Ligand SMILES: CC(=O)SCCNC(=O)CCNC(=O)[C@H](O)C(C)(C)COP(=O)(O)OP(=O)(O)OC[C@H]1O[C@@H](n2cnc3c(N)ncnc32)[C@H](O)[C@@H]1OP(=O)(O)O
């Protein structure tokens with residue numbers, strides 16, 4: 060069994076910030092479970108909606124419960140006119156994560172959470188409508204089309220996203236990959252965005268504020284934004300040899316390579332092998348001879364040179380790209396998935412709440428004498 064990563068230093072590393080029954084990350088150096096279920100088994104056997112139910116309701120649904128849950132999520136796909144009007148004001152060159160942040164916040168204005176007893180209704184609404192929010196904005200701002208977001212012909216959230224984006228139902232392979240991807244991204248203990256959601260929830264704020272805080276936190280390239288940043292890097296390289304030269308140059312310049320490394324895992328991120336397998340299949344489907352070999356070479360060079368491994372984001376970049384998904388929509392897909400984990404954590408925080416308020420080590424002056432404004436330099 061691998062040793063756990065040595066955790067100490069800045070960034071609250073290695074300090075427990077609370078308890079959770081939702082997820083374990085890196086307990087054996089590399090493992091990941093959601094409520095005790097291993098991620099490999101979930102990615103192989105589950106539907107994303109089943110995993111969301113597991114996280115949110117504490118058990119796997121039986122057939123009748125799953126069917127009812129999927130039907131319920133589908134019923135939340137339509138957007139209120141006022142939200143569509145706001146989305147239509149956002150320019151095409153806006154960052155789609157800003158669109159998600161605004162979309163979630165606007166939903167909170169229109170359908171405000173007035174009572175925590177209704178939290179599940181708001182969560183299901185977010186799960187059902189987030190793909191609609193991003194795709195409505197994208198298709199309107201880029202193609203001038205006002206799409207109907209209901210898409211009743213497709214049941215899954217991943218399939219819904221692709222159908223809205225493309226205007227037609229995806230093939231089985233693409234729907235399956237989206238399902239796996241959403242499962243892999245659903246939950247990850249006290250990562251930065253989830254922690255932001257819990258901090259916000261701990262003030263007894265509403266669920267839309269908590270999720271909006273999480274979206275803003277996921278956006279950064281050190282967190283969810285790494286899948287886009289990885290794509291922007293690898294798409295420049297036309298061969299594996301060029302990728303190796305460029306990576307070596309970046310390492311020599313001490314640049315960060317996006318999609319590698321992890322705050323908790325020590326020797327691998329278990330989500331990588333799972334999404335990599337699907338990226339390879341998609342590469343074969345589109346006849347790719349460049350991007351997948353480039354990605355594999357990056358992986359080999361980073362391990363050889365730095366013992367750094369691909370995290371969940373790296374092979375997501377090529378997988379999404381092979382499915383024709385525009386790079387700037389990569390992180391919003393992460394949002395459509397992680398909203399399940401964020402909201403499960405908000406429920407957990409609310410059930411046993413104390414406001415999250417750590418201390419700081421003060422490093423300023425001991426005492427300063429007041430200087431009248433006319434005497435200041
Ligand atoms: C879904 C997710 O959010 S997964 C994470 C997505 N983020 C990325 O892919 C961004 C690139 N990766 C990183 O920036 C980091 O690895 C993080 C933010 C994920 C983790 O940060 P930390 O826990 O602080 O990293 P860690 O302590 O393991 O770093 C050890 C050393 O490796 C270096 N390192 C870590 N990751 C990388 C990387 N991707 N490229 C180059 N060097 C790296 C660090 O700079 C550090 O070097 P130093 O000791 O000379 O300062």
Ligand SMILES: O=C([O-])CC(=O)C(=O)O
Pocket residue numbers: 084244246247249250251282322323370371
């Ligand atoms: O756990 C982390 O720090 C980041 C991560 O992999 C995730 O949120 O999926």
